Amino acid sequence: MVGTAGLWPVSPLGLDFRQPRRLAAEPGAAELRLYVKPGWRRRGVGSRLLTAVREHTTEPRLIVDVASGSPGEAFCLRHGFRHTGSRRHELLTYCDVHQAWLGELVDAEHPGYRLTHWTGDLADAPGVDELLRGPGRPGNAVLTAAETDGDLAAYAVAVVDAPAAPRAHQYGPAVLAGHRGRPLGRWVTAALIQRIREVHPHVAEIEAAGADDDPHLLATRRHLGFRLLRRTRRYELALP
Numbered sequence: 001m002v003g004t005a006g007l008w009p010v011s012p013l014g015l016d017f018r019q020p021r022r023l024a025a026e027p028g029a030a031e032l033r034l035y036v037k038p039g040w041r042r043r044g045v046g047s048r049l050l051t052a053v054r055e056h057t058t059e060p061r062l063i064v065d066v067a068s069g070s071p072g073e074a075f076c077l078r079h080g081f082r083h084t085g086s087r088r089h090e091l092l093t094y095c096d097v098h099q100a101w102l103g104e105l106v107d108a109e110h111p112g113y114r115l116t117h118w119t120g121d122l123a124d125a126p127g128v129d130e131l132l133r134g135p136g137r138p139g140n141a142v143l144t145a146a147e148t149d150g151d152l153a154a155y156a157v158a159v160v161d162a163p164a165a166p167r168a169h170q171y172g173p174a175v176l177a178g179h180r181g182r183p184l185g186r187w188v189t190a191a192l193i194q195r196i197r198e199v200h201p202h203v204a205e206i207e208a209a210g211a212d213d214d215p216h217l218l219a220t221r222r223h224l225g226f227r228l229l230r231r232t233r234r235y236e237l238a239l240p
């Protein structure tokens with residue numbers, strides 16, 4: 001075996017924060033994961049794998065995230081992928097989090113709002129509101145939300161890589177229109193960081209990705225102790 005290709009729901013698990021409340025896979029797009037062993041590169045293997053994917057998929061759009069200046073980026077450019085944005089990947093290590101400080105952030109009053117949590121599995125998840133109203137169960141996902149009078153105002157989600165894996169991936173926070181201008185994003189993220197450790201004590205670090213040009217998201221994560229891990233560039237290929 002010299003190379004592999006696969007299509008996945010657009011990460012994170014199809015969670016699309018441009019459409020708040022939505023947890024189902026983004027329609028009309030799939031994430032392409034293509035890999036050729038180093039000793040076999042530049043021999044057309046990647047191109048043939050891409051051709052095979054194109055022949056077998058009905059997805060109208062393929063998405064990849066690649067490092068700037070990498071072979072992956074050169075490959076995308078060669079095959080007509082279009083650059084559609086840049087993403088920051090950041091890491092929070094629990095060793096660097098002062099638990100008492102985090103606790104104060106979580107316990108701070110946000111008049112009119114209250115925190116709720118849900119744990120379970122996001123596969124085939126209906127939507128954030130439905131999850132919060134439904135029963136929690138053991139699973140790899142933790143959802144933390146701020147509600148006001150039963151209405152969803154903000155939320156963030158984390159998914160643990162595997163049952164005993166040390167890393168969780170965080171998505172969000174998303175703050176819904178009408179609730180912005182209050183630090184709800186920071187609040188739900190702080191509560192999520194605390195909650196993950198309660199539900200999955202083996203988790204040692206949290207990775208979060210987001211658009212590189214979102215100053216609010218960046219400020220929220222910086223405040224909580226996330227540090228830049230890497231930058232990637234997003235490319236998309238529209239299929240006929």
Ligand SMILES: CC(C)(COP(=O)(O)OP(=O)(O)OC[C@H]1O[C@@H](n2cnc3c(N)ncnc32)[C@H](O)[C@@H]1OP(=O)(O)O)[C@@H](O)C(=O)NCCC(=O)NCCS
Nearest residue numbers: 034035036041042043044045046047064071072074075078
């Ligand atoms: C990206 C990757 C799959 C390419 O596989 P590959 O078998 O080397 O690709 P091909 O031989 O079909 O390359 C096709 C064209 O892409 C471009 N390309 C690929 N690798 C390149 C490199 N290192 N530098 C410059 N151009 C490159 C070239 O135009 C190449 O054509 P050429 O060799 O005739 O010049 C491989 O480098 C890889 O597995 N990288 C790590 C995983 C990754 O980044 N995956 C995301 C890509 S979707």
